[in-house]
Structure formats: structure tokens, C-alpha cells
Amino acid sequence: MKETGYIVSTNGEYASVVFKRGSACGENCGSCKGGCEVSAVTTQIKNTLGANVGDKVKVTLEQKVFNKMILWVYVFPLVMMVIGIGFGINVFKDAGYKNYELFSFLLGMVALAISYLILNIVSKKMRNNNDCSLRMVEVIKG
Known part of the structure; x- marks a missing residue:
């Protein structure tokens, strides 16, 4: 996956990079007239290229x-x-509950909540793993 962003600030060896999120209409908003707002995402990336504020990377x-x-x-x-x-x-069906569908749905929601707790733990471990991080590969002159 390759993306292009702009550096908005630097802090030591890290830079804050802003990425413009793609719109649902494929960046051709004039043709879809959906009125969607394209937001931006900011993330911290190790500044391995020595890029400066305002650089496109x-x-x-x-x-x-x-x-x-x-x-x-x-x-x-x-x-x-x-x-x-x-x-x-x-x-719940084998136990003879009349509302076994409702109880099953609630158990599914509990399992979903547990999955998000597990994801939180996995996310913390992956943050420390350098293989899973974004890398600056080029400063684009323009």
C-alpha cells in the first residue's frame, strides 16, 4: 500500500503526516453530487528521510x-x-429457552465485545513491531 501525505509538524525523529482520505465516488465528486466531505487522517511516522514541514512524502x-x-x-x-x-x-435451544434467539444474539454481542478487547491487546503488541509500521520512502519535490 502506497499513500502520499503532507508533513504538518516534526517532533524529534517523528513527523506528523496528514493523508487525505479518498471519497466514495473515486475523487470525482463533481459527477456524483453526493455532497460528501473528504476528511483527513493524521499519523505519526518515523522521519527516516529528514523531511521538513510542508514536504510531500x-x-x-x-x-x-x-x-x-x-x-x-x-x-x-x-x-x-x-x-x-x-x-x-x-x-439455549437445547436448554429449552423460548427466547433462545434473543439470548443467542446477546451472546454474539458479548463475543463481539471480547473480540474488540483482544484486538486492543493485539494492537498494543503490533505498535511495538517495526514490521507493521508505515515507512517514508520518498520526499516528492513539487
Whole structure:
């Protein structure tokens, strides 16, 4: 994954880089007339290139790492919720509860909450892993 952003501030060996988020219409907002607002995301990146405030930089993240992050953020919570609901249906139906669907749904929501707690722990461990971080690869002159 490659993105281009602007450095808005530097602090020691780190730089705050702003990335413009892509719009749903593919940056052709004049044709869709949806009126969506394109927001920006700011993140701290190690300034390995010695870039200065106002510089445009190209930032990269290895595709394998990006795919792993997507799997953790989107697929893992969904799987946990489905497992919770499926387990709840089997347990509560066999136990003779009339509202087994409601109890199963609630168990699925508990499993979803647990998945987010697990994701929080994984996120803290990944933050310390240099393989999972964004890297500046080029200062774009322009």
C-alpha cells in the first residue's frame, strides 16, 4: 500500500503526516453530487528521510501486513460474533429457552465485545513491531 501525505509538524525523529482520505465516488465528486466531505487522517511516522514541514512524502506499508491488519479488524470480530450466536443457539435451544434467539444474539454481542478487547491487546503488541509500521520512502519535490 502506497499513500502520499503532507508533513504538518516534526517532533524529534517523528513527523506528523496528514493523508487525505479518498471519497466514495473515486475523487470525482463533481459527477456524483453526493455532497460528501473528504476528511483527513493524521499519523505519526518515523522521519527516516529528514523531511521538513510542508514536504510531500510517499509512505508505504507492506501489502502482507496491510492484509493482516484488515483480517484482524474486519474478519476476526465477525467470526467471533457468528461463533457466539451459533454457540448460543445450540446451548439455549437445547436448554429449552423460548427466547433462545434473543439470548443467542446477546451472546454474539458479548463475543463481539471480547473480540474488540483482544484486538486492543493485539494492537498494543503490533505498535511495538517495526514490521507493521508505515515507512517514508520518498520526499516528492513539487
